[in-house]
Amino acid sequence: xxxxxxxxxxxxxxxxxxxxxxxxxxxxxxxxxxxxxxxxxxxxxxxxxxxxxxxxxxxxxxxxxxxxxxxxxxxxxxxxxxxxxxxxxxxxxxxxxxxxxxxxxxxxxxxxxxxxxxxxxxxxxxxxxxxxxxxxxxxxxxxxxxxxxxxxxxxxxxxxxxxxxxxxxxxxxxxxxxxxxxxxxxxxxxxxxxxxxxxxxxxxxxxxxxxxxxxxxxxxxxxxxxxxxxxxxxxxxxxxxxxxxxxxxxxxxxxxxxxxxxxxxxxxxxxxxxxxxxxxxxxxxxxxxxxxxxxxxxxxxxxxxxxxxxxxxxxxxxxxxxxxxxxx
Numbered sequence: 186x187x188x189x190x191x192x193x194x195x196x197x198x199x200x201x202x203x204x205x206x207x208x209x210x211x212x213x214x215x216x217x218x219x220x221x222x223x224x225x226x227x228x229x230x231x232x233x234x235x236x237x238x239x240x241x242x243x244x245x246x247x248x249x250x251x252x253x254x255x256x257x258x259x260x261x262x263x264x265x266x267x268x269x270x271x272x273x274x275x276x277x278x279x280x281x282x283x284x285x286x287x288x289x290x291x292x293x294x295x296x297x298x299x300x301x302x303x304x305x306x307x308x309x310x311x312x313x314x315x316x317x318x319x320x321x322x323x324x325x326x327x328x329x330x331x332x333x334x335x336x337x338x339x340x341x342x343x344x345x346x347x348x349x350x351x352x353x354x355x356x357x358x359x360x361x362x363x364x365x366x367x368x369x370x371x372x373x374x375x376x377x378x379x380x381x382x383x384x385x386x387x388x389x390x391x392x393x394x395x396x397x398x399x400x401x402x403x404x405x406x407x408x409x410x411x412x413x414x415x416x417x418x419x420x421x422x423x424x425x426x427x428x429x430x431x432x433x434x435x436x437x438x439x440x441x442x443x444x445x446x447x448x449x450x451x452x453x454x455x456x457x458x459x460x461x462x463x464x465x466x467x468x469x470x471x472x473x474x475x476x477x478x479x480x481x482x483x484x485x486x487x488x489x490x491x492x493x494x495x496x497x498x499x500x501x502x503x504x505x506x507x508x509x510x511x512x513x
Contacts, residue, residue, distance in 0.1 A: 212272055212450050213246045219440075221277045222261025224254045224372030227344065228310060228393040232438050233277035235470060236307050239461030240454070250277075254372065257347020258282040259290055266295040270445035272454065276301065279438045281347050284497045288504040289347035298497070301441040302451050303489035305458045308476040310391030311411035312353040312434040313421070315404050317380050320387065325407045325427045328387075332363050339365035342376035342385035350376060352504060353389030353410060353434045359507035360431035380404060391436050392418065392475025410434040417475055435477065437496070439489045451486060459484045 217240065221233040230252060237248040253261030262282040268274035276282075281289075283297045314325070322328035332339060341358070343351035350373060358365060368385055370376045373394045379385045381403060388395075392415055399406045399418065406421045410432045414423055424432035440458060442451055459481075461467055468478060482488070 212453060213244055215273065216247045216249055217244070217272070218249050218251050218274045219277055220261045220265045220274065221250055221252050222254065222258035222265075222282055223252065223344070223348070224374065225252050227373035228349070228391045228436075229258075229277065229279060229438065231393060231474065232308055232471070232476070235467065236277060236440060236458065236461070239464075239467060240457055243457035243461055244453075255345070257286065257289055257345045257351065259286050259293060259347065262286070262297075263295050265441070266300040266443055268443050270443040272442060272446055272450035274443065275304065275454070276441045277307075277438065278441050279349060280436050280496055281349055281352060283439065283441060284493045285352065285500055285504055286347055288501045288508060298493060300444050302444055302446045303486045303493065304440040304442055304451055305455045305484050305486065306437055306439045306479050306489045306492060307458065307462070308438050308471050308479065309435045310393055310438070310476050311409050311415065312349070312389050312436060313392055313395060313399070313406045313418075314357060314387060314389055314408045314410070314432070315380070315395045315399065315406050316387040317383060317385070318402070318404055320405065322407070325422065325429075328407050329361055329429070332361055332365070336363035336365050339363075339387070340368050340385045341365050342368050342370055342379050342388045344372050344376055345369050349436050350388055350390045350394070354387070355504060355507045356410075356434055357389055357432045359503065360429055377404075389434070396475050408432065415475055417473065437492055455485050
């Protein structure tokens with residue numbers, strides 16, 4: 186009996202070792218679910234669907250996008266973190282869900298850096314400061330002056346505590362030294378609708394979020410939170426050239442798998458994303474939406490892991506202090 190069990194154990198170990206390449210070769214054999222932890226129609230959803238299409242075409246299987254909104258994206262991220270680590274549930278996360286969430290949710294039920302396997306960075310979108318069309322300030326300098334004098338009368342829209350729109354304006358308000366009223370909504374689209382109806386005065390969101398409205402002239406962009414101007418909004422000055430470098434927020438969007446997902450599957454997903462980002466139609470679409478394309482040396486699991494760590498180290502202390510000030 187002893188020889189039998191020893192032999193069986195050896196066979197099991199051998200099959201496990203030889204199964205890793207086979208696992209990657211066979212994967213995927215069925216539909217993949219990609220969780221987008223934000224509402225339909227927002228920047229994360231739009232960009233996530235572009236990435237889902239890349240995976241579907243490159244891997245030859247359907248990729249279903251599941252929007253799980255709430256709590257600044259952490260509800261959907263938690264669902265992904267607790268999913269089976271088999272490559273059939275992945276997360277399209279961003280700077281908040283996978284780097285900064287601990288600053289907003291002290292009792293977060295997942296660890297952004299320990300509970301996920303980074304797959305790759307997909308796009309970055311610098312944030313815009315956008316005001317309602319009839320806002321008194323006509324440029325960024327006038328905005329700062331007006332905001333300091335009228336902070337208690339200003340309403341700022343955001344898509345929930347911990348969302349990118351919340352983070353961007355928290356950084357802005359902190360840099361200016363104001364405490365306006367923060368008004369939560371269920372997503373980016375409702376924030377924009379509230380601005381168009383005059384309920385809120387300004388918001389901060391990735392270029393993609395308000396691009397068409399800015400281009401149509403129904404809202405006004407006063408600053409882009411980056412070192413360089415956007416090629417699709419060349420007339421919008423940067424925060425740096427307008428003297429407020431503290432308002433620096435280029436939102437990263439990336440793909441993550443639950444911790445423990447086999448390395449061959451992670452590598453296969455990373456390779457598919459990398460190849461897709463080199464497709465001309467993908468590049469044109471992302472650039473047309475206001476994204477900064479990801480250079481080849483910044484793609485893949487390690488660069489994304491490094492970015493998550495560096496953004497957390499840079500921004501969590503600032504965000505935590507600003508969040509306490511905004512919500513005493």
